[in-house]
Amino acid sequence: MKAVLEVSQLTMDFGGLRALDHIDLEVREGEIVALIGPNGAGKTTFFNCITGIYTPTDGNMQLMPAQGAPVRLNGLKPNKVTENGMARTFQNIRLFQNMTVLENVMIGRHCRLHSGIPGAVFRPPANRREEKQIVEDSYRMLEKIGLTGYVNEFAKNLPYGAQRRLEIARALATEPFILLLDEPAAGMNAQETKELDDLIVRIRDQEQVSILLIEHDMKLVMSLSDRIYVVDYGKRIAEGNPEAIKNDPAVIKAYLGEEIDA
Amino acid sequence: MMTLQEIKKSLFTSLWFMFLTFPIMVIKVNTIEKTIEWRWERMAAVGLGAFVLSFVWRYLIQRKEAGKKRAEVGSEDNVPLIPRLMSDRRFYMPGLMATIVMVVAFPFVFSLYQTNVMITALIYVVVGLGLNIVVGLAGLLDLGYVAFYAVGAYSYALLNVHYGVTFWMALPIGAALAFLFGILLGFPVLRLRGDYLAIVTLGFGEIIRLVLENWNEFSFGPSGIANIPKPGLFGLDLSLQQSTTFIYFLMIGLALMTIFVVRRLQDSRIGRAWIALREDEVACQAMGIDKTRTKLSAFALGATWAGMGGVVFAAKTTFINPTSFTIWESIIILCVVVLGGMGSILGVIVGALILILLPEYLRAFSEFRMLIFGVILVMMMVFRPGGIISDVRRTYKFEGLGNKAENRGE
Numbered sequence: 001m002k003a004v005l006e007v008s009q010l011t012m013d014f015g016g017l018r019a020l021d022h023i024d025l026e027v028r029e030g031e032i033v034a035l036i037g038p039n040g041a042g043k044t045t046f047f048n049c050i051t052g053i054y055t056p057t058d059g060n061m062q063l064m065p066a067q068g069a070p071v072r073l074n075g076l077k078p079n080k081v082t083e084n085g086m087a088r089t090f091q092n093i094r095l096f097q098n099m100t101v102l103e104n105v106m107i108g109r110h111c112r113l114h115s116g117i118p119g120a121v122f123r124p125p126a127n128r129r130e131e132k133q134i135v136e137d138s139y140r141m142l143e144k145i146g147l148t149g150y151v152n153e154f155a156k157n158l159p160y161g162a163q164r165r166l167e168i169a170r171a172l173a174t175e176p177f178i179l180l181l182d183e184p185a186a187g188m189n190a191q192e193t194k195e196l197d198d199l200i201v202r203i204r205d206q207e208q209v210s211i212l213l214i215e216h217d218m219k220l221v222m223s224l225s226d227r228i229y230v231v232d233y234g235k236r237i238a239e240g241n242p243e244a245i246k247n248d249p250a251v252i253k254a255y256l257g258e259e260i261d262a
Numbered sequence: 263m264m265t266l267q268e269i270k271k272s273l274f275t276s277l278w279f280m281f282l283t284f285p286i287m288v289i290k291v292n293t294i295e296k297t298i299e300w301r302w303e304r305m306a307a308v309g310l311g312a313f314v315l316s317f318v319w320r321y322l323i324q325r326k327e328a329g330k331k332r333a334e335v336g337s338e339d340n341v342p343l344i345p346r347l348m349s350d351r352r353f354y355m356p357g358l359m360a361t362i363v364m365v366v367a368f369p370f371v372f373s374l375y376q377t378n379v380m381i382t383a384l385i386y387v388v389v390g391l392g393l394n395i396v397v398g399l400a401g402l403l404d405l406g407y408v409a410f411y412a413v414g415a416y417s418y419a420l421l422n423v424h425y426g427v428t429f430w431m432a433l434p435i436g437a438a439l440a441f442l443f444g445i446l447l448g449f450p451v452l453r454l455r456g457d458y459l460a461i462v463t464l465g466f467g468e469i470i471r472l473v474l475e476n477w478n479e480f481s482f483g484p485s486g487i488a489n490i491p492k493p494g495l496f497g498l499d500l501s502l503q504q505s506t507t508f509i510y511f512l513m514i515g516l517a518l519m520t521i522f523v524v525r526r527l528q529d530s531r532i533g534r535a536w537i538a539l540r541e542d543e544v545a546c547q548a549m550g551i552d553k554t555r556t557k558l559s560a561f562a563l564g565a566t567w568a569g570m571g572g573v574v575f576a577a578k579t580t581f582i583n584p585t586s587f588t589i590w591e592s593i594i595i596l597c598v599v600v601l602g603g604m605g606s607i608l609g610v611i612v613g614a615l616i617l618i619l620l621p622e623y624l625r626a627f628s629e630f631r632m633l634i635f636g637v638i639l640v641m642m643m644v645f646r647p648g649g650i651i652s653d654v655r656r657t658y659k660f661e662g663l664g665n666k667a668e669n670r671g672e
Binding site: 051053077078079082083087088090094095096097098099100102103106107108110111112113115116117119120121123130131134135139148151152154170171174 | 523526527530531532533534535537538541542544545546547548549550551552553559563655656657658660
């Protein structure tokens, strides 16, 4: 299978602290890949680097769209990264609180459309069509994620689980071919986590997106992922399928610590 | 419920105030006769006043809390009153008619002075709506907004002095120059937000004012520019009364155009991007919105309206100098937006009318103007932080699309 995201030797220093230390990672077409590690291992930093929020110290990041030439992500601004087909959600939910649910998704459509200031003021037919299209597309997206009951509700008034799903809907509205989910199941109960599991698989199959996720819920990670990367103290300590990771001594050591007289 | 405890708290407040004001309110030393006068009746007045005020304050706060709880329980009618009236045709149409009649008849019914006051208020409506784009929609706190107003005013005045440019030519030129200055200010502040942005824009406003004040060869310094012609109407010779009426209708036209444009901008792809930027800058970028362009467009478009307002201001007063463009002016415009309701067009209009007209008609209390102003601002922020008329998000209906059943994913 063809790779869609290729990261090699990614390094990120914050002053004297090396948050990421020569990380290699690859996501292939149609795959669900998990990135796990203890707290503070550098997982979210990794996301922030590849989505352009941080500028990495060193390393290479490349997106490979199905059609067209590969795109080097180094130095791209976050909005350009999204335009090139990689969208993300946030660990601490970052919705547009005082906008309605529908508007949140409409913002996701923003980068695929072009009407400017004259279009907004004079509203030529093309612009009206575009507006209508945005509303419709956004509504369809909410249908897919199962949030149409909340269309005109403020994002801040949604229950927690629905907010998490709305973040996913908003990210999907940008038409990505790879979706980054930062702890999508954080704070969810068992039932919600189960639904999320189904949702992620459904998204992968229906929308043809590859998924890279950070997650602490091991049950979810093990059942969902095709492959898992483990990082600890900014270093990649293991890579492989769930079965291999479960029994990897380095991983066990990172999570549970070492026996003193091993 | 007002309980005994509340009364006790108010009593305590009143005692505290009596104690605090004791030295200045009660004791009066007569230095000539070397006697001390004890004015105990004043203490009683302070005590009573503090008690009543504190009680009323507590009552209002409680009512507000109760209101909040009611809203949380969630009923159909927690849409604010005024938008609800606006959406009801029975109120909306007659209201609109009455407003139109009032607006058209105003300069013929009222005196020249009243018309002039109204023109000033309308200028603030236009300028306030411009600032509303920057502060209300895009969430960029701009404390130097008056700089763009000055750019507009001075571009008309100077172009007229040097090249004899007429008002009608100057209006678009002033707007364009303000637009350019908006971009000019926009670039250095792209990376800033919140307090830092406010301080830099404050500095920018002061820079423009100081340049105008000190660069005598360019701007005629503090003595300003006089004899700026009023706007002409096909070369007709207008009397003072007529030309004031003309400017009045011109301002009405400009205000209507502003409302139209801002309304459309607000409800467009650009407007949504501005609001998203206000809500969360990082998420906004991560969703593919170009932060640079969005910020610059907000600054530039907001400035444009200030520029136009400035041109009309120069034409109306026929004399400008840098003292018209102090930080105080920026603050008034900001108050118009905040008091009226950030992001709400109707709110800004109401805010401008209240803030400009009230001081004019309350000249009798002019000594207390600042005091009243301060009290109103504090009360507003406590009881109606969203402004007089707060922004209502547009809602969409989807009868034709799929099932509208309770699809809440539960």
